[in-house]
Amino acid sequence: MIVDYFSFQQKEEISKQIKNISYTKIEKEMTLLIDFGKNNTNISTLSRIGNDIVDYFTFTQRLNTIGKYNINFYEFIINIDEFRKKKYIQNMLHYYETVKNKNKKKNYYTVLKEIYNISISSINIIRPLVYMEIYKKYSPKSILDFCAGWGGGAVAASALQIDSYIGIEINTNLQKPYEGLIDFLNKYSKTNINMIFKNALDIDYSTLYYDFVFTSPPYYFIQKYENNTEYTSKKEMNELFYIPLFTKTYQGLQPGGIYAINVCKEVVETVLINLFGKPIDVYSYKKSKRQNNYDELIYVWKKLDCNIYH
Numbered sequence: 001m002i003v004d005y006f007s008f009q010q011k012e013e014i015s016k017q018i019k020n021i022s023y024t025k026i027e028k029e030m031t032l033l034i035d036f037g038k039n040n041t042n043i044s045t046l047s048r049i050g051n052d053i054v055d056y057f058t059f060t061q062r063l064n065t066i067g068k069y070n071i072n073f074y075e076f077i078i079n080i081d082e083f084r085k086k087k088y089i090q091n092m093l094h095y096y097e098t099v100k101n102k103n104k105k106k107n108y109y110t111v112l113k114e115i116y117n118i119s120i121s122s123i124n125i126i127r128p129l130v131y132m133e134i135y136k137k138y139s140p141k142s143i144l145d146f147c148a149g150w151g152g153g154a155v156a157a158s159a160l161q162i163d164s165y166i167g168i169e170i171n172t173n174l175q176k177p178y179e180g181l182i183d184f185l186n187k188y189s190k191t192n193i194n195m196i197f198k199n200a201l202d203i204d205y206s207t208l209y210y211d212f213v214f215t216s217p218p219y220y221f222i223q224k225y226e227n228n229t230e231y232t233s234k235k236e237m238n239e240l241f242y243i244p245l246f247t248k249t250y251q252g253l254q255p256g257g258i259y260a261i262n263v264c265k266e267v268v269e270t271v272l273i274n275l276f277g278k279p280i281d282v283y284s285y286k287k288s289k290r291q292n293n294y295d296e297l298i299y300v301w302k303k304l305d306c307n308i309y310h
């Protein structure tokens with residue numbers, strides 16, 4: 001049986017052993033992002049600069065995300081003896097002990113996290129630099145990010161001094177981490193960050209002003225985020241989640257505004273194209289240096305004045 005009995009404090013101690021990020025480090029990263037925004041620095045699009053800011057505030061919560069076998073990373077640790085019985089986990093642990101980590105440079109939790117990433121699920125973030133690239137391309141005044149996630153969007157909007165960033169997030173356990181993140185970002189930026197911790201389906205979008213949407217909603221059931229509504233089938237999720245959510249958020253978008261979504265191809269083909277027609281643009285961005293043979297796609301629509309959803 002899978003059990004999870006770590007307290008929040010214990011979870012924080014574990015996550016800090018995996019990513020021990022100092023405040024000085026995130027201050028440096030923020031300065032670099034701001035310089036990049038002003039075109040003062042050349043940073044590779046694959047760079048991880050800015051990721052530590054996101055991780056500093058939300059990594060502990062990110063590890064609560066449930067992957068394959070219906071477990072999150074903390075549950076994987078607790079139940080490691082059970083998982084050891086699986087041949088491939090056993091092999092991997094052996095490989096780390098005898099080859100990859102034979103000098104014991106990586107601590108116990110880091111090794112388990114790497115094994116969890118490979119064999120169960122790596123919980124990726126969209127890097128702040130990816131958000132910055134797309135924000136820079138369209139120069140929005142006010143961004144709506146209705147599945148805000150781990151904070152990369154707020155970091156990017158602040159680094160670029162965009163007037164307003166509205167983030168909506170159903171996972172209320174992210175509320176505290178975002179308070180810390182917003183305090184940090186306010187030291188560098190005048191961007192007005194409005195985080196709303198509610199179900200994005202329950203928002204009245206006509207009360208919000210936004211000329212740009214970019215978000216990354218869940219990809220069906222690939223990962224289960226904390227405090228999310230569970231749907232029993234893809235059809236149900238299309239009808240009760242994607243269709244009403246995309247329709248409402250598009251309706252509230254200013255005419256002439258841009259609607260950009262990072263989601264799996266299946267949702268694009270079964271839902272988004274039916275709602276908005278073919279995208280005007282599709283961008284690919286690399287997830288990370290390590291996974292550089294795997295591209296993620298961002299689909300872009302423009303809301304015309306005469307659009308039926310207007």
Ligand SMILES: C[S@@+](CC[C@H](N)C(=O)[O-])C[C@H]1O[C@@H](n2cnc3c(N)ncnc32)[C@H](O)[C@@H]1O
Nearest residue numbers: 125126147149150169170171199200216218225
């Ligand atoms: C794929 S993650 C977004 C990750 C984000 N792009 C990042 O890199 O930080 C999807 C997010 O949508 C949130 N979410 C799911 N259903 C939601 C809903 N109905 N309303 C608001 N947020 C929701 C989840 O809690 C999760 O944080």
